[in-house]
Each structure stands twice: as C-alpha cells, then as structure tokens.
Amino acid sequence: MASPEPELDGRTVLVTGGGSGIGKGITAALLARGANVVVLEIEPDNIKSASAELDGGDRLAWFEGSVSVAAEVDAAFTLAAERFGSVHHLVNNAGTASLSLVEDMAEEDWDLIVDTCLKGTFLCTRAFVRQVTEDGEARSIVNISSLNAIAATDGLGHYCAAKAGVMQFTQTCAGELGRRGIRVNAIGPGTVNTPLGAGFTVGQIGQEFLDRTLVSPPRHQEPSDIADVALFLMSPAAQRITGHFIPVDGGQHVRGLHSYWDVAEAQGLVARP
Numbered sequence: 572m573a574s575p576e577p578e579l580d581g582r583t584v585l586v587t588g589g590g591s592g593i594g595k596g597i598t599a600a601l602l603a604r605g606a607n608v609v610v611l612e613i614e615p616d617n618i619k620s621a622s623a624e625l626d627g628g629d630r631l632a633w634f635e636g637s638v639s640v641a642a643e644v645d646a647a648f649t650l651a652a653e654r655f656g657s658v659h660h661l662v663n664n665a666g667t668a669s670l671s672l673v674e675d676m677a678e679e680d681w682d683l684i685v686d687t688c689l690k691g692t693f694l695c696t697r698a699f700v701r702q703v704t705e706d707g708e709a710r711s712i713v714n715i716s717s718l719n720a721i722a723a724t725d726g727l728g729h730y731c732a733a734k735a736g737v738m739q740f741t742q743t744c745a746g747e748l749g750r751r752g753i754r755v756n757a758i759g760p761g762t763v764n765t766p767l768g769a770g771f772t773v774g775q776i777g778q779e780f781l782d783r784t785l786v787s788p789p790r791h792q793e794p795s796d797i798a799d800v801a802l803f804l805m806s807p808a809a810q811r812i813t814g815h816f817i818p819v820d821g822g823q824h825v826r827g828l829h830s831y832w833d834v835a836e837a838q839g840l841v842a843r844p
C-alpha cells in the first residue's frame with residue numbers, strides 16, 4: 572500500500588503566496604517533511620516576517636514577485652532550477668479578495684482579483700509544465716480554490732468567478748497533463764484563520780459559517796488543515812487522484828453558504844446603493 576506520507580526528501584515544491592496564511596502553513600509542512608521550497612511572494616513584509624518564522628535553512632528560497640506577471644513567474648522557476656533543479660510540485664495558493672457589488676465594482680478590483688487568483692494560476696502552471704523533463708518522476712499541482720467556486724455570494728463576483736475558473740482550469744490541466752505524469756487537483760477551503768480570512772471568521776459572518784460546520788467541534792479551519800490535504804494530494808497515496816475539487820471546510824458546503832454581503836449589510840458594514 573502506498574504511504575500517505577509524502578515522499579518529499581530532496582523534492583522541490585514551488586508555493587505561491589507562501590509569506591502568509593495558508594501558503595505559509597503549507598510551506599512549513601513541506602519543510603518539516605524534508606522538501607526544498609521556493610516561495611513566490613509579492614509582499615516584502617510577508618517575506619521578512621515569514622522567513623524569520625520558518626526554519627528552512629538552505630532548503631527555503633524566496634522570490635519577490637507577482638504570480639500575475641509572466642516574467643516574474645518565469646524568474647521564480649529559474650531560481651528554483653538554479654538552487655534545486657527541477658520542480659516536482661506546484662502549489663497555486665496566492666490570492667486576494669475584496670467586497671463589492673458588481674454595480675459598484677472598480678475595474679481595477681476585478682483585474683486584481685482575477686489576475687491574482689486565475690491568471691496567476693495559469694502563468695505558474697505554464698511555467699511549471701515547461702520545465703518538466705521526461706524523467707519519470709511523479710509530479711502534481713495543487714490549486715487553492717475556494718468554496719466560492721461552488722457557492723456564490725453577493726459582493727464577491729470577481730472572486731467567485733476566479734475561483735470557479737480555477738476549478739475548471741484544474742480539470743482541463745488534469746486532462747492535458749495526466750499522461751505526462753502530472754496530477755492536478757484543487758482544494759476548496761472553507762473559512763480559514765488567516766489575515767485574508769479575518770473578514771469571514773469573526774462576528775456574525777464567522778458565526779454563520781460555524782453554524783453550518785458539520786464536524787465537531789465547530790471551528791474555522793487552520794492553515795495546517797489545508798496543508799494536510801495539500802501534502803496528501805502530493806503523496807503516493809493520492810497517485811490515482813486527479814481532476815478533483817476537494818472542500819476542506821468541516822462540511823460547511825453541505826448546508827449551503829450564506830451571502831456575506833447580506834450579513835455585512837445587516838451589521839451596517841456595507842450598504843446597497
């Protein structure tokens with residue numbers, strides 16, 4: 572039987588947005604299992620604080636840049652090749668969100684969220700595939716999507732569209748890349764305790780999610796909950812798993828998600844025009 576423990580000693584993983592939250596949790600878990608990790612991260616402050624926190628030694632390398640700029644993505648893969656050789660696994664995690672009704676949404680907000688979540692996933696996937704050689708090594712891509720890929724909410728039109736796009740892109744890539752030894756899966760986190768998740772884990776909005784959580788005790792997810800599943804998807808135990816979207820949410824999706832906008836409006840935090 573294949574081991575559920577990923578065989579990561581000497582393997583190289585590129586993680587996007589690894590300076591905070593879920594990406595930092597995945598990076599920590601990878602380092603703890605012996606992987607080399609290259610983090611592509613846009614925020615210098617997050618690089619500074621995370622590199623002080625993560626004990627990676629010379630197995631951890633940072634590249635400051637954006638997932639939505641092709642030249643910067645390609646440069647991050649060049650750094651990975653120079654430091655560690657070929658990249659075995661890619662974690663497309665970088666993302667951002669903001670709350671706005673479509674009617675009021677600035678074009679810049681749409682572009683930022685779609686470029687970060689969806690275009691970034693495409694650019695990193697393309698760079699990953701281009702550096703693959705026919706060496707017979709098992710490879711995989713883990714895309715961090717969201718429950719919003721399958722459950723829309725008012726106020727997150729850009730984010731819901733981008734995350735649903737990531738889900739479909741996962742299936743397309745699973746089809747194109749499976750015969751080349753690359754599995755591609757997506758995780759749909761529910762509410763996760765991170766800086767980005769802070770808007771959805773506190774107050775009435777957070778409580779609504781806890782009310783929909785099936786697993787006992789009801790709680791929001793931690794980055795380590797997402798990291799556990801990401802590492803499983805990289806492991807030999809997942810060698811027959813590709814093209815999947817896996818909610819990691821304590822079952823929140825089963826009860827259907829509430830509209831964050833309506834709750835925020837009831838709290839007086841936002842208002843419809």
Ligand SMILES: NC(=O)c1ccc[n+]([C@@H]2O[C@H](COP(=O)([O-])OP(=O)(O)OC[C@H]3O[C@@H](n4cnc5c(N)ncnc54)[C@H](O)[C@@H]3O)[C@@H](O)[C@H]2O)c1
Nearest residue numbers: 588591592593613614637638665666717762763765767768
């Ligand atoms: N926190 C949640 O509740 C939750 C729920 C579902 C899905 N997600 C998804 O999980 C992923 C991680 O979110 P998080 O909660 O850890 O957020 P976070 O804000 O804590 O971390 C995101 C990291 O990505 C980096 N980043 C942003 N734009 C980037 C870019 N263009 N290039 C490179 N790095 C960039 C940020 O600087 C930050 O370090 C995102 O894709 C998010 O949409 C989060």
